[in-house]
Amino acid sequence: MHHPQENPWKIKSKQQVYDNPWINLTEYQVINPSGNPGIYGKVHFKNRAIGIVPLDADMNTYLVGQYRFTLNEYSWEIPEGGGPLPEDPLDAAKRELLEETGLVAANWTEIQRLHLSNSVTDELSILYVATGLTQHEADPEDTEQLIVKKVHFDEVYRMVCDGEITDAMTVAAILKVKLMLAEGNIAL
Template sequence: MDLTPLPSPEHPNPYTTTERRPIYDSPWIRVREDRFRHRRGAEGRYAVCGFHRTACGVLALDEADRVVLVGQWRYPLELYSWEIPEGGGEPHESPFEAVRRELAEEAGLQARVWEPLCFFHPSNSSTEEESFLFLATGLSTAEGHHPEDDEELVLHREPFGQCLQRVLSGEITDSLTAMALLALQARRGGVAAALDPALAERFFQRPDEHPSAGRSRWQNLGAP
């Protein structure tokens, strides 16, 4: 079913930015502080976290409809987490190239069939991070790939329905995993919509070929 776009105000951006100041930069994240005036009169500061890499994940299903899960310790949460294979795409990689690499490195697998599944912003109040999720089937062993030196991973295959239950019970909390599972469940339930062609292209293009407005801002911090 074709959807008409949701309504948008005539002038949607209420902020006037007067200054942008970089605060921190690392190979993974960067932080800046913006000063702003809101059209309703408020003035303040807005801290924005940016990501050098693109968040990519793959819902890999085997012939028994089991989900390939990766278990690992998540340092910021101080918790062990079960997730789909995922990672950060380098600037020179398309999301598709990045997620194929992650599936091979983390799970030792390759897939015969790949489909874009979902695109979303995981935390849009504080970061411009973008997430690209794929569905992969026709799995087979990928030789010669290993996790990185700072990764200690455990593999497990779980029936799709049980994975959904674990998301809804709060046992699986990773946002990419939850979105991928719920997106596929919606598709299987008859909720289907084609990706916008411009967005669909971005699944197979490098980030600099289709930069978002939020991520482009980091290239020109001096301009308000």
Template sequence: MSDEPKNTPFSPSVVSPVWAAGQPDPVPWRDLGHEVVHETPWMKVTEHQAVAPTGHPARYGVLRFRNIATGVLPIHSDGTVTLVGQSRFARANYSWEMPEGGAPFHEDPFEAVQRELAEEAGLKARSWKKALTVEVSNSITDEVGITWLAWDLSEAPTDPDPTEVIAVARVPFTLLLQEIERGAVLDSFTVATAYRAYHMAREGLLPSWLAHAMLTRV
């Protein structure tokens, strides 16, 4: 596999927001060369000799993933959502979140997220709508994430990863928002997608019957 740092075809193109009109053109970082300092089947770390936009020299380390992050918030017809709970290694905590996974660069992320929905939550969906495309933590990683909302759900066989012990809970969407607000749900992918789902429900971007169920079920 190439060591070139720009390793994902899904990186979004640069689009200036409307408020950037009239601002001077941004000065980019300059990369003078890099080396791979750590590598696994899922990611690698590259260290760069760089020049900052200010002209200041800098050493810059970047975590580069080999997957597109994917996630889905499954919404049932009664306004509940399915979440999964599992222990996370990095912060040594237990996390409640929507079903999430990764799509290798050669795979369609939508196919990957459908697989994750079945493997982790035991669900499949007839209706899908893209929610977000985000840069997950763009100061230190090039990871891009894509999330969907899914409904018209039915059961599917589960097949968790050999390292995962997953719990499944079905809760009102409004309760998920409350748990986010009190700091009990911290996964950024889930938090961002839940608030996006709330906006979509309020703004008529989802079927009216589904939005009504989401916003009124307590």
């Protein structure tokens, strides 16, 4: 019997099924924890997911709206993006905030790390809160058609609670910031 924290999966073989600059898909032939043969597919992300909750002195934050190809629907989210695995995540966060909103923050706090869909991917997300904001010029990537709106934090929290915002990083970050505000752990 395996210790509960030891890996009970046995890999018999693996085959790369797909690869592009952002992801890699591998299919594994395995013996599963119950001892039976099976397959497992894993999507490996070549970038780290980054999300930022920018907060100004009046408790406003900024949402980014865009049409999400994978969902075939429009989505409101905190500023998000990716950073190559070797890049410092904070540098990626600063770049993404500036690119998408034109904001530069004087103060940065990492608030959470989470795996976004650990049943099929190894994608790691790092979330930040950014304060001490100044406005500059946004410079979104050519693949992005963004709408940025300034919204009071309480309204964004309501949108999360009412299911109007469903993006996992946004939901986690807003709930975490709400808790941190209640505990007095964020200085504006």
